[in-house]
Amino acid sequence: MIKPESIEDLETFLALAYLLEIESSDRYTELADNMQVHNDPEVEQLFRKLSEYSGKHASEIIEHAEGMVLPNVASWDFEWQSPEGPETTAFEFVEYQITPVKVLQLALHNEIRGHDFYAHIAEQSPSEEIRKLATEFTDEESEHVELLKNWIAEMEQNKGNTRDDMDPPNMPE
């Protein structure tokens, strides 16, 4: 198991950053698909938007890596504070009555974890190059955190945070 803060070469750091973003993007798509199947277009669209944002970050990381050959890294080779990468939403956090506000709160939770992840590397990395890039990523994550906080505040004003179901699916037979 590798501690992410002990990575010494820029290629491995970028490969890991890229992996975090595509995992996050893929998971949001999986959750969007699931909410589509369960006929919740509002939540579905939110997850799709979040997937798109993570996908964009992944593309930006690829731009940073132009001209480099990135190694084949796997998420399970690294020691995380969370079961998966810091920006990946756990399936178990989602339930069929999830509200749009809760979706954004999950995204906020991911962005805060992403921020803390990069901030830790920006402090601890043995490589100056990595520290510099990690600082840049930390600042970007701070922006995302602020954006999400505002978005949540706006939504909370307009909508409640619970949903009732008069005919729940789990009536045992």
Next chain:
Amino acid sequence: MTNLAKAKSYKSDIKPIWCPGCGDFAVLSALTKAFAFLDLAKQDLAVISGIGCSSRLPAYFSSYGFHGIHGRALPIASGLKLARPELTVIASGGDGDGFSIGGNHFIHACRRNLDMTYIVMDNEVYGMTKGQASPTTQPDWASSKLTPHGTGVRPFQPAAIALASGASFIARAFSGDPNGMTKLIIAAIQHPGFSFIQVLSPCPTFRPEQKLWKHQVEAFPHEPTDDPVKAATRLYTDDGMSSGLIFQSNYPTWNKPEVAQTSVKQFEEEFVV
């Protein structure tokens, strides 16, 4: 570039209909990551299942697959592996499918030790038929109208039974630990022989209390062993809520015997009365 970027290419266009929060999502995701990591060619890969929520799995892959009949994932997968030994064959299903109606097939598949992987998504309930007790349900679970006082029956012990029946790779994974599960799936596919993974995969709809599993599941507190006696002792003192590789040995695998080929026509003639 990471191979894992290709994980989603192993998925079909069919969107899973599982309930949001179902543990089976993590199994699907872990399998696609394992396939991508191993860089398996889709045409050399087949996912076979029985019937149940978990058994819907093959539909969600872009590789070959077969959504079979209840309890028969293993006979179908075994037949396929014998006919096409070069394929990577994954059999899958639920605890009802694998240990109730398919229980006898489970024992004999372990015994044969064909080179394939069997993944059981164990949620201790029949999810698809709306929440009845399964062989792994605790005896005092009383939330089904069919067993209002619980089943009163000792639960089936999948790992111990696999061990006693001769499976050569036995592991327990947890859908709340997707990375740990992916590693186990990779090791299971690479293992030459019958590899069995019992995945603790919560059903939040009919067993909402299983949401607590994430606080209960711990790492299996021993290094894997190739000694069945040691493994048995460990399994008997285990509460069934630990995850990791438990047992791995190099028992000989069973391969298709080299016998004279019979055409379908000749075969049919044998049955003419």
